[in-house]
Amino acid sequence: MRLRRSGPAEPSEQLDxxxxxxxxxxxxxxxxxxxxxxxxxSAAMLAVTLVSLTSLxxxxxxxxxxxxxxxxxxxxxxxxxxxxxxxxxxxxxLITLPFSVPGKSLLEIGSLxxxxxxxxxxxxxxxxxxxxxxxxxxxxxxxxxxxxxxxLARLGVPAKLCHLLLLTLRQILLVGDEYRRMRLAMRAxxxxxxxxxxxxxxxxxxxxxxxxxxxxxxxxxxxxxxxRGFDGRLHLLHRGRWRRLDSLVLAVAVSVCVALFAFDxxxxxx
Numbered sequence: 001m002r003l004r005r006s007g008p009a010e011p012s013e014q015l016d017x018x019x020x021x022x023x024x025x026x027x028x029x030x031x032x033x034x035x036x037x038x039x040x041x042s043a044a045m046l047a048v049t050l051v052s053l054t055s056l057x058x059x060x061x062x063x064x065x066x067x068x069x070x071x072x073x074x075x076x077x078x079x080x081x082x083x084x085x086x087x088x089x090x091x092x093x094l095i096t097l098p099f100s101v102p103g104k105s106l107l108e109i110g111s112l113x114x115x116x117x118x119x120x121x122x123x124x125x126x127x128x129x130x131x132x133x134x135x136x137x138x139x140x141x142x143x144x145x146x147x148x149x150x151x152l153a154r155l156g157v158p159a160k161l162c163h164l165l166l167l168t169l170r171q172i173l174l175v176g177d178e179y180r181r182m183r184l185a186m187r188a189x190x191x192x193x194x195x196x197x198x199x200x201x202x203x204x205x206x207x208x209x210x211x212x213x214x215x216x217x218x219x220x221x222x223x224x225x226x227x228r229g230f231d232g233r234l235h236l237l238h239r240g241r242w243r244r245l246d247s248l249v250l251a252v253a254v255s256v257c258v259a260l261f262a263f264d265x266x267x268x269x270x
Contacts, residue, residue, distance in 0.1 A: 031073050036143055036151035038246045042253035043139040049257040050132050056120065058264035059127035065256070066134035073138030086133060090126045097122040145169040159233060171221070175214050182206055 031039065050066075053059045098106070101118030108114075140148065149166040153159065186202065193199045 031139070033245065034249055035242055035246045036147045037155055037242070038250050038253075039139045039143065040148070040151050040155065041250060043136055045253060045257050046135045046139075047132050049260050050128050050135065052261065053128055053264045054124070055264045055267040056124055056127065057267045058260060059124055059131065061263065062260055063127050063131040063134070065260075066131040066138070069138035070134045071138075073142050075134075075137045075142060079137065079141065083130070083133060086129060090122075090129060093125055094119075094122045097125075167221070171214075171217070174217065175210070178213055178217075179206075179210055182209065 046066075050059075050062050053062060098114035098116075098118035099112050101115050101121055103115030103117030105113045106116050106119065143151075145166060149162050149169070152165070153162045183206070186206065191199075191202060193203065
């Protein structure tokens with residue numbers, strides 16, 4: 001029997017490498033061509049600038065700019081679910097802060113009085129917090145752990161701190177998997193957490209065993225690294241090259257920060 005050589009795959013059968021690289025439903029990162037150092041420096045400058053804003057108008061403008069930056073950075077829509085804990089905290093601030101800041105009364109509930117100043121402060125914190133987080137999402141969150149650590153090393157961060165950060169980022173997921181396996185083993189033994197002495201003792205054993213296994217994993221990791229020739233230095237495999245585009249983007253980031261700061265002072269004075 002002769003084997004017939006198959007021709008090229010049909011368009012519907014060909015593998016979409018772009019979809020595999022970016023993930024189904026994810027946006028392409030339009031800032032991927034930038035050096036990670038530019039993204040880290042810009043993120044730090046934007047965070048400091050956004051935190052220093054004192055006007056609601058400037059904070060709202062900064063939030064719009066942060067949303068645009070997140071879209072440019074190709075942040076997946078599903079990653080926005082990580083904002084839920086922040087929004088719950090902001091909701092708590094919106095409820096409690098107006099009643100704890102003195103000022104012009106807007107609402108009275110019994111002996112409690114909600115002030116306009118407290119509501120304004122809560123709204124300002126809400127806008128600034130979301131703007132900072134979205135900016136970090138667009139600039140830093142889409143980078144891999146090795147990219148961030150290598151960029152920090154090229155920016156002059158001490159090598160030991162870079163080692164610690166890289167190992168922490170890589171091992172924290174493994175520790176989480178270990179915790180889930182131990183919880184699954186407890187559920188397989190019909191453990192149901194309650195507010196009694198037995199449950200607290202079992203949870204204490206769980207935390208203790210997790211620490212012991214994490215220590216053992218760290219020791220094995222250190223031995224494996226030494227067996228592979230680790231000499232205490234972080235070898236940069238991709239040193240990168242600072243280009244003219246990076247300088248231009250950094251200049252734009254500085255200009256945006258200065259413009260936001262100036263607009264905030266102008267709107268606050270007005």
